[in-house]
Amino acid sequence: MLKQRPFLIETLTAIGLIVAPFVLPHLGFAPNTVNRILVWGLFGLGFDILFGFTGLLSFGQSAFYGTGGFVAAYLLTRAGFGNVLGALIIGMIAAAATGYLVGLIALRRTGIYFAMITVAIAQVFFFVEFNPLSDFTGGENGLPGVPTPSFNLGFTTIHFSNGWSLYQFIALCYLVGVIIALRIVRSPVGAILSAIRDNPLRATAVGHNIHGYKLTAFVIAAAYAGFAGGLLGVLQAFMPPDAFTFETSGQLVMQTAIGGRGTLFGPLVGAAVWLFLQDFLQAALGLGAAWKLVLGVVFVLLVCFLRGGIVGGIADLYRLASGKRKRTEAETEQEAADAAATQQPAPAPMQAKEVEHPAYSGPILKATSLTKRYGGLVANSDIDFSVNQGELRGIIGPNGAGKSTFFKMLTCEIAPTSGRIVFEGRDITGLKVTEVCQLGLTKSYQVNQLFTGLTVRQNLTIAALAELRGKFRLDLFRKLSGVKGLTEQVEHTLALVNLTRRADTPVSELAYGEKRRLEIGLALATSPRLLLLDEPLAGMSPRERVETVKLLKSIARGRTMIIIDHDMDSLFELVERVTVLQEGRVLVSGTPEEIKTNAAVQEAYLGGVHGEIAA
Amino acid sequence: MISWPNLVSQLFNGLALGALLALISSGLTIIYGTLGVLNLAHGAMFMIGGYAGFVAYQYTESFVLAVIAGSLFVMLLGVLMERVIIRHFYHRPHEDQLLVTFGLGICFVELVRLIFSSQSQLVPPPALFQGITNLGFMFYPTYRLAVVGIVAVALGALFIILYRTRLGMIVRAGIEDSVMVDSLGINVYRVFMVVFGIGAMAAGFAGIINAPVVSLTPGIGDDILVQTFVVVVIGGVGSFPGAILGGLIAGEIISVTSMFNPGYAYVMLFAVMTLVLVVRPHGLLGVQGRE
Numbered sequence: 001m002l003k004q005r006p007f008l009i010e011t012l013t014a015i016g017l018i019v020a021p022f023v024l025p026h027l028g029f030a031p032n033t034v035n036r037i038l039v040w041g042l043f044g045l046g047f048d049i050l051f052g053f054t055g056l057l058s059f060g061q062s063a064f065y066g067t068g069g070f071v072a073a074y075l076l077t078r079a080g081f082g083n084v085l086g087a088l089i090i091g092m093i094a095a096a097a098t099g100y101l102v103g104l105i106a107l108r109r110t111g112i113y114f115a116m117i118t119v120a121i122a123q124v125f126f127f128v129e130f131n132p133l134s135d136f137t138g139g140e141n142g143l144p145g146v147p148t149p150s151f152n153l154g155f156t157t158i159h160f161s162n163g164w165s166l167y168q169f170i171a172l173c174y175l176v177g178v179i180i181a182l183r184i185v186r187s188p189v190g191a192i193l194s195a196i197r198d199n200p201l202r203a204t205a206v207g208h209n210i211h212g213y214k215l216t217a218f219v220i221a222a223a224y225a226g227f228a229g230g231l232l233g234v235l236q237a238f239m240p241p242d243a244f245t246f247e248t249s250g251q252l253v254m255q256t257a258i259g260g261r262g263t264l265f266g267p268l269v270g271a272a273v274w275l276f277l278q279d280f281l282q283a284a285l286g287l288g289a290a291w292k293l294v295l296g297v298v299f300v301l302l303v304c305f306l307r308g309g310i311v312g313g314i315a316d317l318y319r320l321a322s323g324k325r326k327r328t329e330a331e332t333e334q335e336a337a338d339a340a341a342t343q344q345p346a347p348a349p350m351q352a353k354e355v356e357h358p359a360y361s362g363p364i365l366k367a368t369s370l371t372k373r374y375g376g377l378v379a380n381s382d383i384d385f386s387v388n389q390g391e392l393r394g395i396i397g398p399n400g401a402g403k404s405t406f407f408k409m410l411t412c413e414i415a416p417t418s419g420r421i422v423f424e425g426r427d428i429t430g431l432k433v434t435e436v437c438q439l440g441l442t443k444s445y446q447v448n449q450l451f452t453g454l455t456v457r458q459n460l461t462i463a464a465l466a467e468l469r470g471k472f473r474l475d476l477f478r479k480l481s482g483v484k485g486l487t488e489q490v491e492h493t494l495a496l497v498n499l500t501r502r503a504d505t506p507v508s509e510l511a512y513g514e515k516r517r518l519e520i521g522l523a524l525a526t527s528p529r530l531l532l533l534d535e536p537l538a539g540m541s542p543r544e545r546v547e548t549v550k551l552l553k554s555i556a557r558g559r560t561m562i563i564i565d566h567d568m569d570s571l572f573e574l575v576e577r578v579t580v581l582q583e584g585r586v587l588v589s590g591t592p593e594e595i596k597t598n599a600a601v602q603e604a605y606l607g608g609v610h611g612e613i614a615a
Numbered sequence: 616m617i618s619w620p621n622l623v624s625q626l627f628n629g630l631a632l633g634a635l636l637a638l639i640s641s642g643l644t645i646i647y648g649t650l651g652v653l654n655l656a657h658g659a660m661f662m663i664g665g666y667a668g669f670v671a672y673q674y675t676e677s678f679v680l681a682v683i684a685g686s687l688f689v690m691l692l693g694v695l696m697e698r699v700i701i702r703h704f705y706h707r708p709h710e711d712q713l714l715v716t717f718g719l720g721i722c723f724v725e726l727v728r729l730i731f732s733s734q735s736q737l738v739p740p741p742a743l744f745q746g747i748t749n750l751g752f753m754f755y756p757t758y759r760l761a762v763v764g765i766v767a768v769a770l771g772a773l774f775i776i777l778y779r780t781r782l783g784m785i786v787r788a789g790i791e792d793s794v795m796v797d798s799l800g801i802n803v804y805r806v807f808m809v810v811f812g813i814g815a816m817a818a819g820f821a822g823i824i825n826a827p828v829v830s831l832t833p834g835i836g837d838d839i840l841v842q843t844f845v846v847v848v849i850g851g852v853g854s855f856p857g858a859i860l861g862g863l864i865a866g867e868i869i870s871v872t873s874m875f876n877p878g879y880a881y882v883m884l885f886a887v888m889t890l891v892l893v894v895r896p897h898g899l900l901g902v903q904g905r906e
Contacts, residue, residue, distance in 0.1 A: 051710070055708075055710065057709075057710045057713055057714075059713075059717075105889050105892060108892050108893075108896055109892070109896060111709050112647070112653040112709055112713065112852070113848065113852065115653065115709075115713055116653070116844035116845075116847065116848055117844075117848060117888075117892070119840075119841055119844055120841055120844055120845050120848070120884075120885055120888060121885065123841045123881055123885075124881045124882055124884075124885040126881075127878055127879075127880070127881040127882065128878070128881075128882060130878060131876065131877070131878020131879070132876075132878055132879065132882075246837060246841070250717065250721070253714070253717065254717075254718070254721075257714050289725075289728060289729065289733075290725070290729050292721070292725045293722060293725035293726055293728075293729060296718055296719075296721040296722040296725055297722055299714075299718040299721070300700075300715060300718040300719055300722060303711060303714045303715045303718060304700065304703065304715065307707075307711065
């Protein structure tokens with residue numbers, strides 16, 4: 001919805017802001033209320049990038065709102081700084097810098113820890129404002145006398161004094177805020193942020209430094225908060241100390257959830273509902289102090305029954321109304337395409353990443369005495385393992401033989417207890433999974449690890465971005481389409497895993513076999529030179545297996561692969577050599593023929609302690 | 616200037632506050648550890664415990680009955696909350712759980728404000744513990760000493776429930792691995808309900824015990840909630856011993872810093888929390904893996 005036409009949303013926002021002063025007074029909104037709503041909306045733009053897009057729920061945004069507000073207000077009142085816009089921007093920078101420092105601490109943990117730490121930090125700011133810094137902030141009196149902006153254009157001076165005049169200034173700020181936020185959301189960074197919300201584990205595994213991106217989102221949110229805080233002072237001609245309270249953070253969270261998270265405009269809608277109801281319940285219904293109880297109940301009901309908030313609910317309704325027609329069209333189209341696909345020639349094989357040291361010609365991967373212990377349990381012990389360039393290696397072994405653990409160590413998802421891993425002559429033991437993926441070694445997971453809230457194309461885009469942009473880059477204002485080679489790589493991967501027709505389908509609507517192929521596609525889109533596949537055939541129907549084996553053969557050209565699977569027939573057809581693991585040790589290695597006739601292997605599968613039968 | 620009697624008296628205050636924080640945090644942490652839900656309405660539970668006790672005291676003039684009524688009321692409220700709302704959120708993302716409990720907390724606070732107004736209410740300490748005690752080297756309010764004892768008994772009871780009963784074994788196992796407990800054929804949902812009730816009761820009990828020390832206001836739980844978070848981060852989420860250790864540390868930091876300048880109490884608390892996060896990200900007694 002956000003990317004249909006360029007500048008559509010920006011234009012609509014501008015029109016809305018121009019029309020508002022003519023319409024809203026008739027609905028009972030005072031100019032001051034509208035200005036407040038815009039300040040909350042601006043505050044919420046940044047917060048929505050943090051919470052709605054990145055999935056980080058902070059209850060401590062008041063810290064940055066207050067910081068920006070008081071820095072700007074101090075400059076404009078006590079320091080005698082004359083330029084209002086300049087002060088607002090300095091306040092914003094101060095808030096962003098504070099956000100960076102706070103983020104370093106708060107982002108050490110995720111989930112509820114993050115929420116708790118942000119609450120605690122915001123509380124510290126509140127007390128610091130009231131006590132140690134009260135000489136600068138006026139303590140509980142706040143800072144009165146914040147001037148409104150005026151611009152000297154030489155021939156005349158424009159002064160935005162109050163009411164609708166001040167509205168023009170604030171509305172302009174909001175519009176700029178929206179334009180910037182939309183750029184960020186549509187940039188590669190924006191795409192990665194939603195990947196982090198969806199599946200941080202996989203976002204890391206395809207080669208993104210998610211900590212860096214989370215910190216980026218946190219700083220962006222702090223910057224927006226800081227600017228909005230400054231505007232609050234300008235709006236009220238007074239910087240109130242309660243900007244720093246926990247209630248401010250709470251109100252922002254509630255407004256965002258009421259309006260709709262992940263929509264950018266949700267906080268604005270939420271603020272409008274909030275402030276309108278506050279006036280309405282207090283004045284018209286004479287509820288007095290009970291208004292907050294009513295809003296609390298409304299909020300709880302919305303969280304329970306309408307997760308997307310008001311904007312999300314409207315979007316759902318719109319989709320429901322327009323979606324039925326599209327679906328029937330899509331289905332007939334798909335059947336036709338299905339028939340056509342079988343006759344299509346296979347797409348060209350995909351190139352692996354360029355080799356960094358072309359001179360290196362030893363084994364691509366070499367593991368020496370790799371051991372993993374979980375307390376008393378030894379999952380892998382003393383594994384020596386070596387794979388040559390261009391080889392196709394299979395790994396088999398009964399359940400619990402330690403195959404997946406072995407893979408996790410090779411991709412540095414877990415650290416080995418002892419032993420060394422060398423990839424293309426480079427010691428990668430102790431590196432992070434992100435770095436290893438960037439070097440050209442990745443795996444597809446045994447249990448699908450997809451970005452389930454995104455479409456197939458978006459999934460592959462996330463993976464391809466990691467390869468094309470490296471693990472961290474702040475191209476906040478670049479369009480996704482401006483990333484060189486991205487479209488080609490995504491289209492190519494789509495064709496390779498035969499999902500071109502499903503490119504714009506959300507992952508949650510894919511069939512299992514298709515999800516499985518996308519899982520391989522995610523690994524493939526990072527252009528690995530060494531690809532590990534953990535049970536790529538698991539759970540597939542016989543027909544899907546045949547297709548997938550064909551797919552694996554085609555991607556094996558020009559790259560090295562190691563495959564774990566229980567489907568012996570398919571695996572033996574595919575690979576050149578097989579390594580058998582049993583109880584965490586290498587039992588034997590050899591060609592498929594040798595393995596088939598090996599007595600120890602037959603013992604491991606059919607007799608002995610396990611008594612399991614191969615699939 | 617620091618005077619020794621003053622310091623010792625603040626250390627005692629810290630002990631009383633720390634014991635209360637330990638009890639409240641234990642409730643929060645066992646709920647989170649077992650159910651995976653961080654209850655942001657936990658501060659409201661503390662506040663409601665105080666008010667429920669206050670009402671019971673108005674009718675009966677008996678502190679003991681007030682404590683019993685306050686605790687039971689909050690326990691029932693907790694069970695009701697779990698049955699009606701929380702259990703629909705077990706399979707929803709953490710953010711939704713935080714949002715809904717946060718909203719519920721606000722509803723509780725505003726409801727109490729509506730009924731009792733924002734004015735502060737007083738519950739006098741029980742006759743037995745009124746007055747001050749001569750400790751030999753200083754005089755100290757008797758009730759605050761009693762608080763330490765009462766809370767210690769409550770923590771002991773919680774310890775027995777957690778470590779000496781079948782329910783406690785299930786709860787501790789659930790904190791380690793709730794999927795495993797579920798697959799052993801134990802009805803985890805019933806356990807969840809009971810745990811939520813007990814956790815809420817711990818906060819409610821603390822609320823009524825604390826009522827004679829400070830006067831009651833509807834917002835009394837907000838500060839406590841923030842302090843509880845710090846306690847849990849310091850001690851380690853899901854760890855009962857961690858909650859006790861963290862509570863005592865936090866209580867002492869707040870009290871001793873307040874002696875010099877109350878404005879820095881939170882700054883110090885926060886500094887210690889940061890230090891713990893840097894040195895031991897999972898808390899002093901926390902276990903890795905639970906997030």
